[in-house]
Amino acid sequence: VKKVRTHHLRELKERGEPWPMLTAYDMYTAELFDEAGIPVLLVGDSASNNVYGYDTSLPVTVDELIPLVRGVTRSVKRSLVVADLPFGSYQVSVEQAVATAVRFMKEGRAHAVKLEGGRHFAPHIRAIVNAGIPVMAHIGFTPQSEHQLGGYRVQGRNDAFDAVVADAHAVQEAGAFAVVLEMVTAEVAKQITHDLSIPTVGIGAGPDTDAQVLVWQDLMGLRRGKAPKFVKRYANIADVMLGAAQEFAAEVRGHQFPGPEHTFH
Ligand code: KIV
Ligand code: NA
Numbered sequence: 214v215k216k217v218r219t220h221h222l223r224e225l226k227e228r229g230e231p232w233p234m235l236t237a238y239d240m241y242t243a244e245l246f247d248e249a250g251i252p253v254l255l256v257g258d259s260a261s262n263n264v265y266g267y268d269t270s271l272p273v274t275v276d277e278l279i280p281l282v283r284g285v286t287r288s289v290k291r292s293l294v295v296a297d298l299p300f301g302s303y304q305v306s307v308e309q310a311v312a313t314a315v316r317f318m319k320e321g322r323a324h325a326v327k328l329e330g331g332r333h334f335a336p337h338i339r340a341i342v343n344a345g346i347p348v349m350a351h352i353g354f355t356p357q358s359e360h361q362l363g364g365y366r367v368q369g370r371n372d373a374f375d376a377v378v379a380d381a382h383a384v385q386e387a388g389a390f391a392v393v394l395e396m397v398t399a400e401v402a403k404q405i406t407h408d409l410s411i412p413t414v415g416i417g418a419g420p421d422t423d424a425q426v427l428v429w430q431d432l433m434g435l436r437r438g439k440a441p442k443f444v445k446r447y448a449n450i451a452d453v454m455l456g457a458a459q460e461f462a463a464e465v466r467g468h469q470f471p472g473p474e475h476t477f478h
Pocket of ligand 2: 258
């Protein structure tokens with residue numbers, strides 16, 4: 214089995230072949246998505262609101278994320294595993310950013326790290342790359358800055374177009390191997406994808422990025438309720454799981470489970 218490396222992703226871009234990326238936070242999802250041929254798995258800080266039950270991505274800590282990263286990296290054969298640096302673990306200083314990235318590599322056994330920020334985080338990206346750690350950047354709408362950005366809003370409209378493009382150039386220049394574009398207009402995503410030699414990974418960024426990423430609980434329909442416009446639901450596993458739990462409960466209450474075939478003598 215050939216491991217996915219960052220240069221393979223760049224080769225896919227050069228060949229014009231779009232590639233998929235998914236979040237994963239545990240062993241079975243990592244095994245399945247690896248088997249499905251998803252080249253890049255992200256242990257996102259979205260674990261904050263998809264695993265740990267917080268209401269935003271801000272509260273989750275490095276100590277909460279590292280065990281999830283370790284579970285995912287232990288479970289893949291081929292996929293490249295990217296660990297997200299959570300809020301507060303890299304913004305304080307370039308030194309803090311390198312130290313946190315090192316922890317995710319040593320303790321989490323990650324293959325790369327991701328952080329949010331463009332021009333203002335170019336020094337952080339450069340320093341982590343110089344430490345021998347591949348960095349995926351994340352620009353456009355950056356959820357860790359939701360309070361600063363005034364909520365979930367599409368970035369890159371009108372006057373903000375050039376700012377997002379400048380962020381993209383800055384992260385490439387700083388040595389990032391790829392860049393996530395979140396909730397930006399399709400127009401700005403297309404421009405950036407054309408300009409950059411590193412792959413762009415879109416989430417709510419239209420059809421023209423080099424790759425597409427979604428949070429797995431959104432795509433599988435485990436998270437219920439109204440999903441953002443950019444989510445497509447490919448399955449409805451919430452209903453499958455709810456049905457199974459209800460059936461188990463009913464069979465226990467009805468003395469139907471366990472049956473003779475589940476019983477030792
Ligand atoms: O944390 C996350 O899941 C992410 C992706 C949505 C890009 O950052
Ligand atoms: Na994230």
